[in-house]
Amino acid sequence: MKQKVLISSAHIKDNEFASFAQKIILDMTSNPNFTTPQPTLAIVQGLITLYIAALVKSIDGSKEDTANKNACRTKLESALSVLANYVNLISDYDVVKLESSGFTLSKIHAPIGILEAPNLLIHFGNNPGEVNYEISPVHKATSYILLYSILPAPADSAEWRSRTVSGTKGTLMGLDHETKYIFKATATSTEANKLDLYNFSNPVEHLVP
Numbered sequence: 001m002k003q004k005v006l007i008s009s010a011h012i013k014d015n016e017f018a019s020f021a022q023k024i025i026l027d028m029t030s031n032p033n034f035t036t037p038q039p040t041l042a043i044v045q046g047l048i049t050l051y052i053a054a055l056v057k058s059i060d061g062s063k064e065d066t067a068n069k070n071a072c073r074t075k076l077e078s079a080l081s082v083l084a085n086y087v088n089l090i091s092d093y094d095v096v097k098l099e100s101s102g103f104t105l106s107k108i109h110a111p112i113g114i115l116e117a118p119n120l121l122i123h124f125g126n127n128p129g130e131v132n133y134e135i136s137p138v139h140k141a142t143s144y145i146l147l148y149s150i151l152p153a154p155a156d157s158a159e160w161r162s163r164t165v166s167g168t169k170g171t172l173m174g175l176d177h178e179t180k181y182i183f184k185a186t187a188t189s190t191e192a193n194k195l196d197l198y199n200f201s202n203p204v205e206h207l208v209p
Contacts, residue, residue, distance in 0.1 A: 005103035027102030047076040115187040117199035122206040141187035
């Protein structure tokens with residue numbers, strides 16, 4: 001995934017926002033990568049000055065002062081968003097140019113890949129034909145797949161019964177009474193699902209009451 005600068009600055013705290021914006025002005029002033037910033041740096045600087053004054057006044061001020069501070073921040077955020085779009089357009093994903101702007105770069109999301117195998121525990125259920133399962137949580141798993149079969153189980157796992165679950169604990173119902181089953185579980189991710197590749201837990205044999 002290619003990087004770009006973040007368009008939104010809404011996550012930045014009020015008392016840090018002016019410094020954040022000022023750094024962008026400093027880094028982009030006389031920057032040969034960005035010769036025609038839109039809006040101009042002078043316009044953004046003016047909005048920074050207004051925001052700082054409004055922020056100081058709002059600290060011990062009235063509700064109207066706070067509302068004015070919020071309005072000044074919104075105007076500055078909007079200007080920075082337009083400027084960030086300009087930076088992304090001019091930089092064309094060049095990380096060196098992007099970093100020179102002073103804006104915050106987007107994170108590179110590493111692929112999740114095939115997840116590690118969980119541990120699986122099977123316990124007697126509360127009723128005939130039921131067992132309780134416990135799957136150890138796997139980081140970044142989107143869900144879990146339980147496979148189970150009456151013994152002797154088919155060699156091909158595709159012939160086992162399956163249940164996709166979102167939680168790591170639950171109950172399997174509707175199993176054959178007083179019958180020995182084998183169980184195994186895996187964690188799923190988008191990539192694992194696309195590739196149809198999974199790391200399964202060690203199989204667990206258990207009598208269903």
